[in-house]
Amino acid sequence: MDLFLQYLANGIVIGSAYVLVAIGLTLIFGILGVVNFAHGEFYMLGAYAGVLTVTLLGLPLIAALVVVIAFSAVLGVFAEAILHRALRERDMTSSIIASFGLAVALQNAALLTIGPRPMLLQTDLSMLAVEFGPVYLPLPRALIPVAMVVMVGLLFAVLRYTWTGRSLRAMAQHRTVARLCGVRVERVAMVTFMVGAGLAGVSGFLMSSVLMVTPVIGNMIVLKAFTVVILGGMGDIMGAAVAGLLLGVVETMTSAYLTNGLRDIIGFVIVIAVLLFRPQGLFGKSVERS
Amino acid sequence: MKAGLSLLVAAVLVAAPFLTGGYELQVLMVALLYVTLTTGLNLVSGYAGQFSFAQGAFYGIGGYTTAIMGRDLGTGFWINLPAGIVVTGLFGLLLGIPALRLKGHFLAIVTIAFQTIVYLGLIQWSGFTGGQNGILVPPIGAVSLFGATLFDITGLTAHYWLTLVFAVVAVWVAWRLVHSRLGREWVAVKDDETLAGAIGLDTTRAKLTAFVASAAFAGAAGVLNAHVMRGVTPDDFTIWISCTVVAMMVVGGRGTFLGPIIGAVLLTILPELTGSFAQYKLFLFGVLLVVIIIALPEGLVGRWRKSREARA
Numbered sequence: 001m002d003l004f005l006q007y008l009a010n011g012i013v014i015g016s017a018y019v020l021v022a023i024g025l026t027l028i029f030g031i032l033g034v035v036n037f038a039h040g041e042f043y044m045l046g047a048y049a050g051v052l053t054v055t056l057l058g059l060p061l062i063a064a065l066v067v068v069i070a071f072s073a074v075l076g077v078f079a080e081a082i083l084h085r086a087l088r089e090r091d092m093t094s095s096i097i098a099s100f101g102l103a104v105a106l107q108n109a110a111l112l113t114i115g116p117r118p119m120l121l122q123t124d125l126s127m128l129a130v131e132f133g134p135v136y137l138p139l140p141r142a143l144i145p146v147a148m149v150v151m152v153g154l155l156f157a158v159l160r161y162t163w164t165g166r167s168l169r170a171m172a173q174h175r176t177v178a179r180l181c182g183v184r185v186e187r188v189a190m191v192t193f194m195v196g197a198g199l200a201g202v203s204g205f206l207m208s209s210v211l212m213v214t215p216v217i218g219n220m221i222v223l224k225a226f227t228v229v230i231l232g233g234m235g236d237i238m239g240a241a242v243a244g245l246l247l248g249v250v251e252t253m254t255s256a257y258l259t260n261g262l263r264d265i266i267g268f269v270i271v272i273a274v275l276l277f278r279p280q281g282l283f284g285k286s287v288e289r290s
Numbered sequence: 291m292k293a294g295l296s297l298l299v300a301a302v303l304v305a306a307p308f309l310t311g312g313y314e315l316q317v318l319m320v321a322l323l324y325v326t327l328t329t330g331l332n333l334v335s336g337y338a339g340q341f342s343f344a345q346g347a348f349y350g351i352g353g354y355t356t357a358i359m360g361r362d363l364g365t366g367f368w369i370n371l372p373a374g375i376v377v378t379g380l381f382g383l384l385l386g387i388p389a390l391r392l393k394g395h396f397l398a399i400v401t402i403a404f405q406t407i408v409y410l411g412l413i414q415w416s417g418f419t420g421g422q423n424g425i426l427v428p429p430i431g432a433v434s435l436f437g438a439t440l441f442d443i444t445g446l447t448a449h450y451w452l453t454l455v456f457a458v459v460a461v462w463v464a465w466r467l468v469h470s471r472l473g474r475e476w477v478a479v480k481d482d483e484t485l486a487g488a489i490g491l492d493t494t495r496a497k498l499t500a501f502v503a504s505a506a507f508a509g510a511a512g513v514l515n516a517h518v519m520r521g522v523t524p525d526d527f528t529i530w531i532s533c534t535v536v537a538m539m540v541v542g543g544r545g546t547f548l549g550p551i552i553g554a555v556l557l558t559i560l561p562e563l564t565g566s567f568a569q570y571k572l573f574l575f576g577v578l579l580v581v582i583i584i585a586l587p588e589g590l591v592g593r594w595r596k597s598r599e600a601r602a
C-alpha cells in the first residue's frame with residue numbers, strides 16, 4: 001500500500017507536467033484550429049532557457065522562471081506568425097506540415113547552439129524533501145503539481161473574469177461572429193500562442209530538475225500531449241487536466257506493476273481504443289467527428 | 291517535348307552509376323526509395339483524401355518482415371518481398387478500420403498513435419526485433435533461375451539499379467490504380483463522401499483498399515531498403531520519417547500524380563546540397579518546409595497547373 005501511494009505521487013508529478021503541456025496544445029487547437037507539432041519544442045526551449053539562466057548566469061529560480069515565461073511568450077508570438085497568421089484559410093495539413101518543419105528547425109537550432117550534451121537543473125532545493133506519511137518526494141518534484149494547480153487556476157480565472165478571457169472563449173465558439181462583436185482576432189490569436197508556449201515552457205523548466213534536458217526531449221512530450229488532448233476531448237481544458245493526471249498515473253503504474261517497456265506505449269493504445277469507441281474523448285461532450 | 295524530357299530523365303537515371311558514384315549515388319537511391327513511399331501515400335492521402343501519418347511505420351514493418359524472416363527462416367529477398375507486401379497490407383487493413391469511423395485530424399492522430407506504437411514496439415520487443423540495435427540484413431545476392439545464376443546483386447551499383455526498377459514499377463502500378471475504377475472511387479470519396487455513398491459506391495471498401503494499397507507500397511520499399519542499407523533499426527522508422535513523407539507529398543502537390551515524385555526527389559536532394567554547411571542540413575530542411583508551405587499551398591505541381599490554367 002505504501003509503495004502504491006508512492007507510485008501514485010510519482011504519477012501525479014509526471015501527469016502535472018503533461019497537463020501543462022497539453023492545456024497549451026488544446027487551447028491552440030480549440031481556439032485557432034492549429035495542430036501544433038512544434039509544441040514539444042516550446043517545452044524543450046523553456047527547459048533550456050531555465051537551466052541556462054540558472055547555471056550560466058547564476059540567477060535565482062524565480063528570476064529564471066520570469067526568463068522562461070518571457071522567452072516562451074516571444075517564441076509563441078513567433079510561432080503564431082508562422083503557423084497561424086501566414087496559414088489562415090488553409091486546411092489542417094498545412095499547419096501540421098508547417099509545424100513539423102518548425103519543430104525540426106527549432107530542434108536543430110538548439111542542437112547547433114547548445115549541443116547534444118544532456119543537462120540537469122541542480123539547485124540547493126534538490127537536497128530538500130517533502131514527506132506525506134509514507135510518500136517521499138524531493139522538493140523540486142513536489143512543487144510541480146503545486147505549480148500546475150496554480151497555473152491552471154490562474155488560467156481559469158483569466159478565462160472567466162477578464163476581457164481577454166471572454167474574447168478567447170468567443171473565438172473558440174465562432175470566429176466570424178466574435179470578430180463582428182468586436183473581438184480583436186489577431187490579438188487573441190497571439191495571446192493564445194503566448195499562453196500555450198508559456199505553459200509548455202514552464203512545464204519544461206519544472207521538469208528540468210527531474211529529467212535530463214536534451215534537444216530531442218520535445219519529440220516524446222508532444223506525442224504525450226496529443227494523447228492527453230484526445231483523451232480529454234479536443235479543445236477541452238478541464239478534460240486535458242484530468243486526462244493528463246490520469247496518463248501520468250497510468251504510465252507510472254504500468255511501469256511499476258507490469259513492465260517498464262509498456263510505459264510509453266500504453267497511452268497510445270488507450271488513444272486508439274478511445275477514438276474507436278468514444279471519439280469525443282473520455283470527458284468531452286458529443287461533437288462532430290470531422 | 292514532354293516525351294523527350296522523360297526520355298532524358300530516364301537515360302540520366304539509368305546511366306547515373308557511370309556518371310557518379312559513392313555518396314551521390316547513395317543519395318539518388320534514397321530519393322528513389324522515397325519516391326515509392328510518397329507515391330504510395332499519395333494513393334490514400336492525395337486521391338482518397340484520408341490523412342495518414344503512418345507511412346514510416348509501414349516502411350518499418352516491411353523492413354522488419356524481411357529482416358526477421360531472413361534471420362529465423364533463412365529465406366531470401368525474393369520470398370520476403372511478397373511476404374513483406376502481404377504483411378504490411380494486413381497492417382494497412384488494421385489501420386484502415388478506424389478510418390471507417392474517423393475523419394480529419396482525428397484520423398491523423400490515430401495514424402500518429404499507430405506509428406508511435408509500432409516504433410516503440412520495435413524498440414521494446416527486443417527478443418523479436420533486436421531492440422535498439424536492430425537486425426543486420428545481408429545484401430540481396432545472387433539471382434538464379436532454374437539453377438543458373440542470372441546476375442549478382444551485392445554492390446551499390448546493382449542495388450541502385452534494382453531500386454530504380456522498383457520505383458518505376460511502383461509508379462506504374464500507382465498510375466494503373468489511379469486510372470482504374472478503384473482510383474475513381476477513391477477520388478469520389480475524397481470529393482464528397484456522402485454523395486459517393488448516395489450514388490451506391492461502397493465508401494468503406496474504397497477507403498480500406500486505399501489504406502491497404504498505400505501500406506503495401508511502403509512495405510515493399512521497406513523490404514528493399516532493409517537489404518540496400520544492410521540492416522534495420524527502430525530509429526529509421528520514427529514519426530519524423532512519416533512526417534517527411536507527408537511533407538514531400540504536400541510540397542510536390544497532393545493529389546497530382548507527378549507532384550509527390552518531384553517532392554520526394556527535391557526534399558531528398560536539396561538538403562544534400564548544403565556542402566560545407568552540412569551540420570545545418572536538418573535545420574535548413576525545416577525552414578525550407580515552412581517556407582514552401584506558406585508560399586505554395588497547392589504544392590509545386592499544383593501551382594504550375596494552376597498558373598497554366600490561368601493563362602489558358
